[in-house]
Amino acid sequence: MNVLHVSGATSWGGNEQQLMYLIDELPKHGVDQKFFCYRDSPLHERLQDKPVELIVTDYMKPHSSAYRKFLDRVVKEHNIDIIHLHTSDAVTGYVLADIIYTLKTPTIYARKSIRRKDSFLSQLKYNYKNIHKITCLSEYVKYHFSKILSNKNKEKLVIVRNGVNLDENQVPAPYQLRHKLEIPDSNFLIGNIANHTKAKDLQTLVRAVHHLVNELKVTDFHLVQIGEFTKRTEIYKDLSRELGVESYITFLGFTEKASRFLPQFDVFVMSSEREGGPSSVIESFYYKTPVVSTKVGIVEEIIEDGKNGFSAEVGDYKKIAESLKNMKNDPGLREVFAEKSYQLFMKNFTAKRLGENTLAVYKSVLNQNK
Numbered sequence: 001m002n003v004l005h006v007s008g009a010t011s012w013g014g015n016e017q018q019l020m021y022l023i024d025e026l027p028k029h030g031v032d033q034k035f036f037c038y039r040d041s042p043l044h045e046r047l048q049d050k051p052v053e054l055i056v057t058d059y060m061k062p063h064s065s066a067y068r069k070f071l072d073r074v075v076k077e078h079n080i081d082i083i084h085l086h087t088s089d090a091v092t093g094y095v096l097a098d099i100i101y102t103l104k105t106p107t108i109y110a111r112k113s114i115r116r117k118d119s120f121l122s123q124l125k126y127n128y129k130n131i132h133k134i135t136c137l138s139e140y141v142k143y144h145f146s147k148i149l150s151n152k153n154k155e156k157l158v159i160v161r162n163g164v165n166l167d168e169n170q171v172p173a174p175y176q177l178r179h180k181l182e183i184p185d186s187n188f189l190i191g192n193i194a195n196h197t198k199a200k201d202l203q204t205l206v207r208a209v210h211h212l213v214n215e216l217k218v219t220d221f222h223l224v225q226i227g228e229f230t231k232r233t234e235i236y237k238d239l240s241r242e243l244g245v246e247s248y249i250t251f252l253g254f255t256e257k258a259s260r261f262l263p264q265f266d267v268f269v270m271s272s273e274r275e276g277g278p279s280s281v282i283e284s285f286y287y288k289t290p291v292v293s294t295k296v297g298i299v300e301e302i303i304e305d306g307k308n309g310f311s312a313e314v315g316d317y318k319k320i321a322e323s324l325k326n327m328k329n330d331p332g333l334r335e336v337f338a339e340k341s342y343q344l345f346m347k348n349f350t351a352k353r354l355g356e357n358t359l360a361v362y363k364s365v366l367n368q369n370k
Contacts, residue, residue, distance in 0.1 A: 014279035025355025062093030113276035138298035163354030191265030
């Protein structure tokens with residue numbers, strides 16, 4: 001089976017890490033992989049030592065004739081059996097190339113997130129007849145994405161959940177956060193991993209810290225926020241200064257393989273307003289780090305509030321703060337949450353399962369197109 005992965009990603013995040021896990025798993029099932037990405041992108045750099053043949057080009061707009069010709073040539077020269085699209089712009093490029101060149105290749109799109117709104121043109125491309133299956137990483141994503149699909153195309157949706165490579169995650173973090181940041185051992189260490197985008201809603205997280213300090217009177221803690229800085233970074237830093245909680249928060253910036261720091265946290269917190277996964281919650285389960293999260297993405301499917309973690313409505317900084325206080329004050333509860341979540345992880349969210357489920361979709365599409 002000869003698969004072409006196509007991604008237009010120009011930055012690094014949880015979705016790209018999941019793609020790395022998938023690429024490591026598929027060869028175990030006899031899948032030969034090619035990968036079409038942009039030169040000098042984070043994906044290009046990290047794929048160098050992966051079991052995949054790289055097909056690299058300088059950036060091209062996906063609606064350009066150059067992109068269409070390039071994709072057509074790649075598919076035909078490499079005798080591709082399945083095209084696996086991983087980003088929205090990859091769908092754009094594929095649809096236009098297929099309309100003009102008739103690629104005649106079974107195609108899958110991996111939907112990994114939700115958007116506030118999809119344009120009319122986006123709705124047209126996602127309903128394109130020659131996208132044969134659409135994988136969604138959670139029921140949450142499937143439900144929201146199905147709203148823009150025709151009844152016929154809704155039948156193409158299938159759940160393939162995120163997974164974590166157990167071997168890779170045995171490698172420890174390069175340093176201890178408490179030591180590097182001079183955080184006392186007696187302080188409760190709260191962690192968050194999220195790039196500085198609107199969807200991650202880090203303003204709610206800063207407000208939760210303020211509520212924790214000023215209303216709940218909890219001061220013996222520190223929040224370490226790990227994620228790529230953007231133009232929004234100063235908004236979060238300014239808010240922390242305005243609320244007088246800057247001394248309780250460290251914005252660490254982008255850190256390579258940030259999930260390796262998860263075991264160092266006493267609790268992992270997420271304040272996102274929109275998510276597909278998120279993979280950081282799944283990885284927290286693996287590391288037995290208890291979780292407090294907003295009800296986005298897969299969270300409602302895997303966290304039962306008060307049973308194996310705490311969940312809050314989007315924007316509810318008070319509930320987030322109260323949950324963090326409860327976690328801090330009850331080590332036994334943290335232990336129970338961590339163990340229950342770990343068992344859930346081992347059953348559903350390993351990279352092995354990700355590879356097996358993806359392979360099943362590939363086989364289904366090939367059988368469908370015989």
